[in-house]
Amino acid sequence: MSAKIRSILKSYAFLRLIRAIVIIIVVISISFFIVRLMPGNPVDLYIVYLETTYSMPYQQAKAMATAIFGVNLNEPLYKQYIEYMINVFRGNLGRSMFMNGMPVIKIIAQYLPWTVFTVGTGLLISFIFGILIGMAIAYRRGGILDSIITILSSVLNSVPNYIIAMLLIIIFGDYLGVVPFSMLRGAYSSNVIPGWNIPFIMSVIQHAIFPIFTYVITTIGGWILLMRGSTISVLGEDYITVARARGLPESKIMTTYVVRNAILPIFTNFTIAVAFIFSGSVLVEDIFVYPGIGLRLLQAINQRDYPVMQGIFLIITIAVITANYLADVLYGLLDPRIRVK
Amino acid sequence: MSNSELILSIRNLTVKYRSRRGYVNALRNINLDIYRNEAIGIVGESGSGKTTLALAIIRQLPNNARIVSGSIIFYNDGNKVDLLTMNYNEFRHYLWEKIAFVPQGAMNSLNPVLKIRDHFIETVKAHNPDASKEEIVRKAREVLKITLLDPDRVLNSYPHQLSGGMKQRVMISLALILNPAVIIMDEPTSSLDVVSQKIILQNLKDIMRMFNVTMIIITHDMGVVAEVANRVVVMYAGKIMEVGDVESIFYNPLHPYTQGLLKAVPKLRGETELYSIPGEPPDLVNPPSGCSFHPRCPFAMDMCTINEPSLKEVNKGHLVACFKYET
Numbered sequence: 001m002s003a004k005i006r007s008i009l010k011s012y013a014f015l016r017l018i019r020a021i022v023i024i025i026v027v028i029s030i031s032f033f034i035v036r037l038m039p040g041n042p043v044d045l046y047i048v049y050l051e052t053t054y055s056m057p058y059q060q061a062k063a064m065a066t067a068i069f070g071v072n073l074n075e076p077l078y079k080q081y082i083e084y085m086i087n088v089f090r091g092n093l094g095r096s097m098f099m100n101g102m103p104v105i106k107i108i109a110q111y112l113p114w115t116v117f118t119v120g121t122g123l124l125i126s127f128i129f130g131i132l133i134g135m136a137i138a139y140r141r142g143g144i145l146d147s148i149i150t151i152l153s154s155v156l157n158s159v160p161n162y163i164i165a166m167l168l169i170i171i172f173g174d175y176l177g178v179v180p181f182s183m184l185r186g187a188y189s190s191n192v193i194p195g196w197n198i199p200f201i202m203s204v205i206q207h208a209i210f211p212i213f214t215y216v217i218t219t220i221g222g223w224i225l226l227m228r229g230s231t232i233s234v235l236g237e238d239y240i241t242v243a244r245a246r247g248l249p250e251s252k253i254m255t256t257y258v259v260r261n262a263i264l265p266i267f268t269n270f271t272i273a274v275a276f277i278f279s280g281s282v283l284v285e286d287i288f289v290y291p292g293i294g295l296r297l298l299q300a301i302n303q304r305d306y307p308v309m310q311g312i313f314l315i316i317t318i319a320v321i322t323a324n325y326l327a328d329v330l331y332g333l334l335d336p337r338i339r340v341k
Numbered sequence: 342m343s344n345s346e347l348i349l350s351i352r353n354l355t356v357k358y359r360s361r362r363g364y365v366n367a368l369r370n371i372n373l374d375i376y377r378n379e380a381i382g383i384v385g386e387s388g389s390g391k392t393t394l395a396l397a398i399i400r401q402l403p404n405n406a407r408i409v410s411g412s413i414i415f416y417n418d419g420n421k422v423d424l425l426t427m428n429y430n431e432f433r434h435y436l437w438e439k440i441a442f443v444p445q446g447a448m449n450s451l452n453p454v455l456k457i458r459d460h461f462i463e464t465v466k467a468h469n470p471d472a473s474k475e476e477i478v479r480k481a482r483e484v485l486k487i488t489l490l491d492p493d494r495v496l497n498s499y500p501h502q503l504s505g506g507m508k509q510r511v512m513i514s515l516a517l518i519l520n521p522a523v524i525i526m527d528e529p530t531s532s533l534d535v536v537s538q539k540i541i542l543q544n545l546k547d548i549m550r551m552f553n554v555t556m557i558i559i560t561h562d563m564g565v566v567a568e569v570a571n572r573v574v575v576m577y578a579g580k581i582m583e584v585g586d587v588e589s590i591f592y593n594p595l596h597p598y599t600q601g602l603l604k605a606v607p608k609l610r611g612e613t614e615l616y617s618i619p620g621e622p623p624d625l626v627n628p629p630s631g632c633s634f635h636p637r638c639p640f641a642m643d644m645c646t647i648n649e650p651s652l653k654e655v656n657k658g659h660l661v662a663c664f665k666y667e668t
Contacts, residue, residue, distance in 0.1 A: 238449040245399050245444075246515075247436035248467045256463070260454050336454060336499040 115292030122215025130223020138231035156221035354411030382570030506537025
């Protein structure tokens with residue numbers, strides 16, 4: 001039994017998990033100390049705000065700030081830190097300074113699924129199609145189709161997603177006038193009942209389709225270019241020539257030789273894309289008025305709602321680190337050279 | 342050659358590569374007969390067309406290459422087939438089953454994400470889908486032992502876990518798995534340390550002794566040729582300059598280029614200054630007129646700059662393309 005435990009402890013996945021957890025702890029700590037140690041930190045500012053706006057006595061204002069930020073301001077800093085860390089791991093991220101002090105974790109639970117849904121779907125669609133198109137044009141490199149798609153991909157890759165979002169509204173909403181964008185605000189229409197029923201699902205899809213489409217168009221070019229380059233370099237490898245010389249059928253060469261090797265370097269970019277899309281969702285969700293975490297973050301910033309901002313940053317960080325972790329573990333499964341012996 | 346039964350007959354093979362500067366004349370009118378169970382060494386400097394010739398035989402030339410003319414006849418159990426005009430799906434079954442190819446720098450010849458075991462299995466399965474995995478692995482163990490590798494260790498390794506020399510030997514074993522009639526080795530010893538080189542040369546000699554196989558060894562190393570080949574083809578600028586058995590080439594080289602090549606081999610004793618052929622290899626986009634070697638040839642005559650000598654038999658089995666021997 002001890003041998004088995006030792007092999008798990010030594011495994012690549014476990015070592016990377018430890019690293020991911022350490023990074024998350026470091027990030028949480030940094031976010032705690034930045035807020036606490038800044039001159040004119042938000043906690044003090046909030047106390048002053050309560051005192052001046054509501055003429056609240058200092059003790060009461062401090063008690064309220066303590067509740068909102070989830071820390072006890074009477075304790076020394078290190079105790080506050082320990083308390084904060086315990087709270088975070090319990091899922092207590094403090095409360096909003098507005099919305100009657102709604103817990104931050106509840107706000108995140110309400111908004112995050114919509115972003116995960118649209119961003120995840122968009123990323124998946126663009127990744128799959130980008131990979132397929134990139135590989136197809138790599139096989140036909142030098143052709144007309146290759147030139148057209150490569151140029152188009154470079155253009156799409158360099159246009160920011162909020163420009164595409166606005167263009168979609170201008171073209172479909174105003175110029176062609178076929179899509180009533182003002183009706184598509186929110187995650188679903190107000191006249192449907194949330195649940196597993198057709199009208200609700202249809203409404204969700206209708207509302208999500210333009211944000212998803214925006215993510216797809218703005219990221220697919222990158223995947224196409226990456227996969228094209230990667231496939232071309234793999235096609236030039238000796239092992240492809242040898243695989244053909246060994247008389248392997250072309251379909252087999254494409255699956256176990258070209259795809260498996262060409263996709264490896266792209267995996268790393270996949271995780272970076274997760275981070276980019278989360279940050280990109282801020283502007284896209286604002287433009288489409290889609291109630292995701294990005295839109296909520298923007299509101300929090302505008303209102304100086306620090307606990308909410310801090311909570312959302314934390315969630316985004318954890319999402320990015322988790323995506324990185326999963327990609328690393330998957331990479332290890334796909335590429336034997338990465339595995340730790 | 343005790344039996345001189347033909348196995349490959351190359352006729353008028355001309356291959357060009359498209360490049361920015363124009364067409365590169367990689368192979369020009371190659372005529373070569375290869376006999377069953379011989380070991381033929383193809384020598385020449387870089388860019389002389391050795392590898393192009395190998396890739397043309399197995400029809401794996403890069404996309405920018407074009408076979409302008411020629412035929413490669415393969416004698417298969419009494420039947421003659423032209424490898425170049427055959428339907429590719431049909432040709433796929435000639436690959437590795439009849440003609441195996443071990444490329445230059447076998448370091449990158451194995452798929453990095455597959456174990457060595459899987460390379461053997463998928464190769465056999467591509468030609469014989471009904472073969473059982475146990476049977477394939479059993480055969481793989483046999484051929485790995487021929488190249489002096491430890492089958493238990495190697496079969497379960499990934500390519501990156503093996504050294505360069507071991508990978509080269511894995512490729513040679515893999516080439517034997519389907520009992521091909523011909524094995525083409527492109528630079529089997531280059532980029533290996535001398536110990537690995539020695540093992541590989543020993544492997545090749547063992548294989549020649551144990552199997553009925555024709556070996557085509559492409560190399561720029563005269564030492565390798567002397568060690569394993571029984572016939573030698575000297576190539577220069579996409580043309581064959583001289584063909585003969587290994588003794589004739591080494592003791593009685595006819596072509597000035599071959600003479601130069603042999604003088605350029607370092608010796609253990611004797612002259613300290615190493616000879617090198619003056620001049621540079623020709624530009625194959627605009628090859629020199631007449632004999633391609635004339636700008637570097639110490640014996641060049643006026644006619645060499647105008648006319649191109651053709652390959653003629655001077656002694657029995659010893660052919661040379663040079664006007665020196667045509668008077």
